[in-house]
Amino acid sequence: MGMKNKPYLTHSTAPERHCSVSTLSKVEGLTPKQEKVLNFIRKRIGERLPPTIREIAGELGFKSTGTVRDYLKALQQKGLVRRMNNKSRALELTERASCNKIPIIGTIMAGKPNLAYEEIQGYVDVDNLFLGRLGFDDVFALRIKGDSMIDAGILDGDVAIIKKQPYAENNDIVAALLNDNEVTLKRLARKGNKYHLEAANPNYPPIFEEFKIIGKLMTVIRKY
């Protein structure tokens, strides 16, 4: 009955990930109804608990589970949804249907009132962007202080996502622990067969003192 938009888990801390990609119906050849089903699935996956077939039926007002299965079959055929047999809630969005992604635009057509994406080169996956295939265990973040890496495009205040590892290769940008227990982000450089640290800023001298590599720079994020 009228439970529209009620979060499934009462105390959910999950972000609202529901996103109706308004152009998807045309792009992907979805009917409006199919898009509604897909959007509900999106929403619930965003809330961290995919729906059961009967929950979809309830939300969309269908009286038969068979109806939902027809929709799921259609969405599967169109490559937007994947399922596992005989597993409850085993619904997954494909790359194309995922709503955790922000389109990367190449060219944009200026339609009169709105914009139309002309060329979508790909998608930024919000979840994977930092981590790639890493787990949360494997990384930490540093907030950059100072301008010692400015020539590498790493500015004061940027957040650096560091993959924990006690080694790195020549020329990698690494988070290193100095003797005073300070962490610094520098480029790993080799002179002969000894490694040292170099800033990306001519005003800073290379560091030849003892250091310990604690991780390797994976991602830089800057907010404006």
Place this chain on the structure above:
Amino acid sequence: MGMKNKPYLTHSTAPERHCSVSTLSKVEGLTPKQEKVLNFIRKRIGERLPPTIREIAGELGFKSTGTVRDYLKALQQKGLVRRMNNKSRALELTERASCNKIPIIGTIMAGKPNLAYEEIQGYVDVDNLFLGRLGFDDVFALRIKGDSMIDAGILDGDVAIIKKQPYAENNDIVAALLNDNEVTLKRLARKGNKYHLEAANPNYPPIFEEFKIIGKLMTVIRKY
């Protein structure tokens, strides 16, 4: 049986969110076994499909569902997990147990074998970092081509997250549409009471031709 670490959904595009915060057991008063259960739940929620009780039992090697229920009860009492009755897979992590955040480290103590976070300045919330309070519909991404913004620390290949808006303020970095339908990222500048676009690179001249602002730079992301 030995299905350790096998992704649950074969073609899963979901990130591996499994994160055993190694200090959690002490902080939260968890036993090692309880932490293992929690970490498996974390992992599977990260893969977008919370586990059933029997799946937990299978993973951890328990032969009885009752065992798992004992663990869930303990985790619930310790405020790390929430559940719904009679709903399959209805497992949710609380704020404290959630693993969507990456700690931002200030100083780091070098313990003998491992590192200990000395000063956690805050957390990077993976879900909200790009968007803040924006929805997925309000943004798009541009992949930076060229070095015209290099002095602003925006390099070739970086991904720029743009908030859609047809206006901006002086000195904002904006995504602008030029006459040839090309999108470009430049700094909005004012001369008298006319706006034009400026690169952040002395090799590029300012752009005085007609343009249309399509959005404002919110975030820059660079992967290594």
Place this chain on the structure above:
DNA sequence: TGACAAACCACACATTTGTGTGGTATATCT
């Protein structure tokens, strides 16, 4: 007209899944 897809429904059945009861063993604390 016929073929086809979309969009529904009913209902039975099998499997999955959560729940409940009642155990055993071990260690710790009082």
Place this chain on the structure above:
DNA sequence: AGATATACCACACAAATGTGTGGTTTGTCA
């Protein structure tokens, strides 16, 4: 010694859930 918590197990039952079969209606396209 008794109370308590952890750490398991077996088994039965009920509820939730996925599956399968077989329909009806409507519109579109050839």
